[in-house]
Amino acid sequence: MREISLGDVPGLVGKELGTSEWITIDQTMIDLFADATHDHQFIHVDPARAEAESPFGGTIAHGFLTLSLLSTMNFNTVPKIREQTMGINYGFDRVRFMSPVRSGSRVRGHFTLAECRFRGAGMLMTTYDVSIEIENEKKPALTACWITIVQFDPKDRPEGV
Template identity: 60%
Template structure:
């Protein structure tokens, strides 16, 4: 559970926290079963993800690695856990990503977590706030993160 994010904040509270870390998710294990299920759903069955013996023999990774898009797709769950609830929000909409970079492969068995820094809050209307986060997905014990991105979400207020 995240200890950085308050339970409930207003948009004005968030505006005062621009440039600050809002939360860090718990660690999530990237095991072979998770990788295989993601490969099946996305139809990305490249051997570096789903064939442990071949990945060990033919890659520099020492075994299989997670899909970059698998790591990226965990942002929703990580954000839900780590970010504060916005008062009067009726729904949140994933608005997209900018400047996504996959910086390090995530080896099978590794644990990853998301770190969220709020970089912008802008009102699009009286009932819509656009939030921009600098997100880093860290690999436990690794020097470099798995990915870095700017994530935009739209908070619809009621």
């Protein structure tokens, strides 16, 4: 994984930072997510019924399961900031679930740095335009505007920002 400095981040605004590795969303993952969230709707956990009664031809992943994979996709794709002491998920301005993710599908994330701004003495707020691609599908599983905060020691703040 490549590393960058805090001072490099503003120069990356508008650039795609990378594409994650493929992740397979199988039925076991879907079932475990259903158990964790208490969302056992048949389109997620009952393959026979989902095939017979849904337009999807089988079970599909929860949208929030797909969304939750952004954290690991980000960790393995976006360059590490040397001075970072902690990363914080600040939230989303927009999330759109564009296409269902069928059980057994592979997905990967695309990350573009849309904005960054220094806040306070030791924080950098970053906004990413993200999408999760489904292998061999034209439409993405989701698109989102994701906001994170990079914390760092104030002594490491680049001059002039």
